[in-house]
Amino acid sequence: MSDKKEKYRQQILEIQEKLNAENRVYFDKFYETMGVNMLAYKxxxxxxxxxxxxxxxxxxxYGGETASAYFGMDAVDMAKKMLEKMQRENPRYMLKVAAFIMVSGLFWSYFSEIKWFSAKPYRFSWVVYLLDIVIYLIFAVLFxxxxQLLIGRKILSYVILWLMLCLMIGTFVLISLFLKDFQAIAVPALTSKVIGCILLVIYGIGAFAWYRDMK
Structure with missing residues (x-):
């Protein structure tokens, strides 16, 4: 995170404590609504x-006005109005975030299944990995x-988020259970371990580079 963003965030935390109860509720609602769209905008x-x-x-x-009276609209509408004028984040940024999450999932899925203390070959289904990618992309777009459609509906957003996560994880589990042996590829034990170590180094370097880029 840049020093400038950190400075703004710290000042926001300090100033919002000076708001009265009514204006604090308004601001919190506004801030939450903006936060839902954090990844889509600069x-x-x-x-x-x-x-x-x-x-x-x-x-x-300080002038004796409430937030609703001063801005002439509720917090959600105010956030929507501000977002309409705001510069959107470069689509490449969104793709980087989505790609990093997907690659992380695939890496740990492979790495966690390696039998480090066994001489048995490592078996995996390329079909499962392919379906996992497709399912992830579908859920990412839907989510x-x-x-975007539920801006301002905090509780409903959380409920749908958890339902979608449970559905996505459940789908991954079912795919793994029923298709784990379909079109399975057997990789010699030593080879699977070497590949795992190489991927770990690559993933570590990539994750560090991604973190620095996101800052």
Whole structure:
């Protein structure tokens, strides 16, 4: 995280404590609504926008006005209005995040199945890996679209999030149970371990590079 974003976040935390109960509820709702869209927009611009709005709200409070009266709309509509004017994140950024999560899942799926203390060959189904990728992409797109439609509905968003996660994990488990031997490929024990170690090094380097890039 850049120093500028960290500075804004810290100032937001400090200033929001000065809001009265009614304005704090308004701001929290606004902040939550903006946060749902964090990945889709430039994070630094979004945090700066939230900070600027918070300063305006604090000034209005000192003038005896409530947030609803000052902005002329509720928190969710205010967030939507701000998002309409905000610069969207580069689609490549979204793809990087989605790709990293997918690659992480595939790597750990392979790495965790290696029989490190056994001489038995490592067997895996390429069909399972392919279906896992397809299922993940479908759920990722569906989740993002649904969250966009449920802006401002915090509880419902959480419920749908957990339901989708459970459904996705359940789908992965069923695919693994019923198709783990379909078109299975046997890899010699030593070879599977060497491949696992090589992939671990590559994944570690890639994860570190990704983390630095995200900062």
């Amino acid at each position: 994070e630094e611009i979004m945090v700066e926008t939230v900070y600027t709005l918070l300063l305006d709200l604090l000034d209005a409070q 993002y679209r649904i969250m």
